[in-house]
Amino acid sequence: LGVWGGFAAPAWMYFLARGDWHPWLLLLGMPLTLTLIAAQLAWGFSTFAVDERRGRRTLVRWLGWPTAGWLHQALLASAFALLLFDAVLLRLPQRLLWPLFLTVPLAVYQALHLRNILAGMKPVWPLVRAAGLSIPLLLGYLLTVSLLLH
Numbered sequence: 001l002g003v004w005g006g007f008a009a010p011a012w013m014y015f016l017a018r019g020d021w022h023p024w025l026l027l028l029g030m031p032l033t034l035t036l037i038a039a040q041l042a043w044g045f046s047t048f049a050v051d052e053r054r055g056r057r058t059l060v061r062w063l064g065w066p067t068a069g070w071l072h073q074a075l076l077a078s079a080f081a082l083l084l085f086d087a088v089l090l091r092l093p094q095r096l097l098w099p100l101f102l103t104v105p106l107a108v109y110q111a112l113h114l115r116n117i118l119a120g121m122k123p124v125w126p127l128v129r130a131a132g133l134s135i136p137l138l139l140g141y142l143l144t145v146s147l148l149l150h
Contacts, residue, residue, distance in 0.1 A: 042132025
């Protein structure tokens, strides 16, 4: 789901519209893919107990609770590190990338909240799910608007 929504679907739509592949597709699609996989993990944390009882095969059950938590944090950090890499080292236009960094506070909130849950604090699952879904959705929206305006 993360790879399809974050990279394959936008690349395929661009190819259908233009007839070729843009070199920035991978650079801008990879952070979106990483945040979508992190959102899938965040959603999986909230349904972990039910999935465990019913024997569902989910990513969080397959990885285990602590490993999935570590992977979630690493995916979010990697997504924004890639955006910073795109901005600084590859010199993609700043007017294109700066709106994407508006989602950093939400990602930090989710990472801290999930860290507290993994440490044993009582979870607020609606907030975890909302933050998990809003990060890739906002990132995709802001990327689309940036590309359309510039």
